[in-house]
Amino acid sequence: MKIGLDIDGVLADSDPAFRAHLKKLFQRPFPKKDVVCFDYQKCFSLSQDQLDFFWDTFTKQGKWEKIKIMPGVKHFLKQVKGKDVTVITARPIELQKQTIRWLINNQIPYHQLIFMSGESKHHDVLLHNLQFDYFVEDRFEFSKDLADLGIMVLLLNYPWNLKFGEYKNITRVNNWADITKAVLNK
Ligand SMILES: [Mg+2]
Structure with missing residues (x-):
């Protein structure tokens, strides 16, 4: 997975x-x-x-x-240990050092860390041929582009994405407990 x-x-x-x-x-x-x-x-x-x-x-x-780690992340990562985890961020590449240090300090294991190269995340998915089963995102615009590739997107509810409503291949979740349930009940 x-x-x-x-x-x-x-x-x-x-x-x-x-x-x-x-x-x-x-x-x-x-x-x-x-x-x-x-x-x-x-x-x-x-x-x-x-x-x-x-x-x-x-x-x-x-x-x-x-920045604090989101509650439930550690538990989720323990549950999916050994699975292929790729991180894609829209942060500018100038923040690479700080970002890697944050991931290390928070003991977040990952196979690959990608800094978004275009205006949305689906470009990098295609570029690196990343066949994701799931992608967890909070920005609707990125979620939609990933969902259009057939990826099951878990969209964390926030005030900035609620207005977009429902979309094919996008499941709304409230927290990491919901994400853990969605991924592990596959
Ligand atoms: Mg985000």
């Missing part, structure tokens, strides 16, 4: 870390319920300079490595 995993919002509980940093920088609330689109700049009406300042300071302060 081949399993594909996203990092931010899936393996890593990134959204609370991003919003906590936004709150610290701009001294105003950044509630989860307001993240109704994938773009913080749009959702929170940030200028390009503010957004750049946010990512720049997040990186400079070493915060990528401090």
Whole structure:
């Protein structure tokens, strides 16, 4: 069995870390319920300079490595031990070092780590001929492209993907307990 995993919002509980940093920088609330689109700049009406300042300071302060692992990930990985796990992230390649360190520090075993090369993840699936049985994602746009290739996508529910509703080959899940059930009951 081949399993594909996203990092931010899936393996890593990134959204609370991003919003906590936004709150610290701009001294105003950044509630989860307001993240109704994938773009913080749009959702929170940030200028390009503010957004750049946010990512720049997040990186400079070493915060990528401090993001918490999502509850249930460890248990899932134990259950699927020996299966082919590939991680595909939309993070920029500049974050490779921090990303690898985070995966090592959180003891997440993987066969391959891919930094998305195009504007969506299905390009890399085709490029590397990755025949995933499952892919776990939190962004609907990527999920849809993967689902169109016939991959069973498990889409973690978040305020930014709820508006898209149902789609063929996409199963909505609420947490890693749901993901574990879906993958192991195959
Ligand atoms: Mg993500």
